[in-house]
Amino acid sequence: MIRVADNNTIFIGKKPTENYVFSTIMLFTNGAGEVSIKARGMAIKRAVDVAEIVRNRMESMMKTKVTYSDIKIATEKVQREDGESNVSSIEIILKK
Amino acid sequence: MIRVADNNTIFIGKKPTENYVFSTIMLFTNGAGEVSIKARGMAIKRAVDVAEIVRNRMESMMKTKVTYSDIKIATEKVQREDGESNVSSIEIILKK
Numbered sequence: 001m002i003r004v005a006d007n008n009t010i011f012i013g014k015k016p017t018e019n020y021v022f023s024t025i026m027l028f029t030n031g032a033g034e035v036s037i038k039a040r041g042m043a044i045k046r047a048v049d050v051a052e053i054v055r056n057r058m059e060s061m062m063k064t065k066v067t068y069s070d071i072k073i074a075t076e077k078v079q080r081e082d083g084e085s086n087v088s089s090i091e092i093i094l095k096k
Numbered sequence: 097m098i099r100v101a102d103n104n105t106i107f108i109g110k111k112p113t114e115n116y117v118f119s120t121i122m123l124f125t126n127g128a129g130e131v132s133i134k135a136r137g138m139a140i141k142r143a144v145d146v147a148e149i150v151r152n153r154m155e156s157m158m159k160t161k162v163t164y165s166d167i168k169i170a171t172e173k174v175q176r177e178d179g180e181s182n183v184s185s186i187e188i189i190l191k192k
Contacts, residue, residue, distance in 0.1 A: 044141040048184045052171045071167040073188070075148045088144045092169070 008032045012039035012047045020050045025058065028096050034069060040076060040089045051092045058096075069095035104128045108135035108143045116146040121154065124192050130165060136172060136185040147188045154192075165191035 008027050012020055020037070027035045035054075039047035051068070058064045070093040078087045104123050108116055116133070123131045131150075135143035147164070154160045166189040174183045 042141060044144050045138060045184070048140050048169050048186060051169060052184045056171060068169065071169065073144050073147060073164070073167065075152060086148075088141070088148045090144060 007036070008034060009036040009038060010050075012037060012043040012050060014043070017046055017049050017053065020046070021053045021057070024050060024054045024094070028054075028058065028064070028066070028094075033096055035094045037092045037094065038089070040078075041087045044088065044090050047090055047092060051094060054094060064096060066094050066096055069093045103132070104130060105132040105134060106146075108133060108139040108146060110139070113142055113145050113149065116142070117149045117153070120146060120150045120190070124150075124154065124160070124162070124190075129192055131190050133188040133190065134185070136174075137183045140184065140186050143186050143188055147190060150190060160192060162190050162192055165189045 010020055010024055010027070024035050024037065037047050037051055055066045055068075058066045070091070072091045074089050074091075075086050076089050077084050106116055106120055106123070120131050120133065133143050133147055151162045151164075154162045166187075168187045170185050170187075171182050172185050173180050
């Protein structure tokens with residue numbers, strides 16, 4: 001199972017990239033106008049890969065133009081056993 | 097040595113994050129109004145870390161507000177021994 005929030009948000013974790021690509025395309029296919037892809041730390045690269053694969057695949061296979069309506073990066077505080085630490089995060093908003 | 101192009105661009109590779117943070121802050125200190133941070137593949141997470149650390153450090157230590165004037169993601173073709181493959185890339189433009 002991939003975490004999908006009510007508001008068309010996909011949280012990128014440690015699953016294979018294709019799983020998130022599939023979930024994102026499903027949201028668009030089911031009528032979403034925008035999908036937000038969120039990731040932290042090591043998952044940031046995977047989030048960028050997911051966004052680019054979705055964009056290219058929607059264009060080549062479904063003749064649907066998907067663009068970036070916003071890309072945000074930020075720093076989040078994360079609680080660990082040995083205290084608090086900073087982790088970078090990314091939010092990529094794809095728009096159909 | 098860190099690769100710095102003429103046009104205030106930092107290319108993120110495999111060096112420690114701090115090296116790129118230092119180079120970016122140096123460009124701003126030497127008068128750059130904008131610095132572009134570029135990375136591909138596995139270096140994407142490091143690029144996001146560098147941008148966030150620069151932004152936070154410029155604000156906390158130098159009382160200088162740095163914002164994102166643009167963040168772009170794309171797909172690039174890379175030649176490998178076994179043929180051509182796609183790699184995701186990011187460009188983060190920081191503005192003083």
